[in-house]
Amino acid sequence: MFAFMENNSLREYTHGVVLAPMAGSTDSAFRRICRRMGATAVVTEMVAAAGLSRKSVKSHKLLRFHTEEKPIGVQLFGNRPGDFEGAAEMVSEMDFDFIDINAGCPVKKVVNSGSGSALLRNIPALAAVVRAVSSHTSLPVTVKIRLGWSPAEPVPDSLPAILADEGAAAIAVHGRFRSDMFAGEVRKSEIERIVQNSPVPVIANGDSRSVSDALDLMDATGASGLMIGRGALGNPWIFRGLVTGKPEDAFPLPEEVVSVIRQQYEMMSEYIPVNHLYHILRGQLLNYIRGFRGAAELRGRAVGVDCREDVSDILSELEELLNTERQRNL
Ligand SMILES: Cc1cc2nc3c(=O)[nH]c(=O)nc-3n(C[C@H](O)[C@H](O)[C@H](O)COP(=O)(O)O)c2cc1C
Structure with missing residues (x-):
């Protein structure tokens, strides 16, 4: 159901079943394995836009990928539009298929600098980052968000349109608030609300540990595509089950x-x-x-x-x- 014959890399991200970026886990080798199993697109681990701008070796190593991974997006995080401009120009020369902006990372060190999910409580800053990237690349630009900072500070209903106006071609949503970190159930109806308010495709993410979880998430949210993170670690066959539509294919010999x-x-x-x-x-x-x-x-x-x-x-x-x-x- 998720297989694509057409050669349209952004569609394979927006309407497929994608491996989520996971720092420290989804390196090039694992991404290749997931593509072999049927993931329709992959994204690099988050890379510091500032690190790329100042030519940090550590950040550059995270950009390494194999052509077998394509379509692949490179995920940038940071908070200063200037860093994103330089980083966007640099990664645009590297055969990536799209650039993804991290507006979801809940880690203290990241949010304390105004990056990751901290951007969700500062929409003008997030808009400026998206604008910085879209104006310095010809690649499609996507944004990965959470539902907001906390249930008391959800993202505004206008957010998808704002991001689209600044040049975002798609939005991936992890169905939790920053305050949830990774606890509690994914809030499917909140993802659905974002889908309904979005002029661009929305990819639903969170807690798909099995083929049926993933299909339920898709049904409940009306999203155009799925993103799977922890459910793929040690179980890349989850993609095979989704591509063939046979849950038993997710159980390897x-x-x-x-x-x-x-x-x-x-x-x-x-x-x-x-x-x-x-x-x-x-x-x-x-x-x-x-x-x-x-x-x-x-x-x-x-x-x-x-x-x-x-x-x-x-x-x-x-x-x-x-x-x-x-x-x-x-
Ligand atoms: C160890 C780990 C590292 C992660 N690193 C990133 C990252 O670099 N960029 C990002 O956008 N999300 C990151 N995430 C969040 C995942 O992409 C995903 O949104 C989240 O795990 C929920 O999806 P899941 O329940 O399918 O895992 C990370 C999650 C985990 C568990």
């Missing part, structure tokens, strides 16, 4: 799980120096090792992987445990 982790590891080895590789891989392994008998013990060992042999041992054991679990459930 044990050998598929191990094969996908191997592919991800090989891709990571191509661009992560070995002194960082295993540290980063551990986090990814933990995402996959959960929800079956013996997972806790195996997780305890996965946090110690330090070399190729350790990875092979963990994966052999993972396959065995998943096979046992499968036999048990048949």
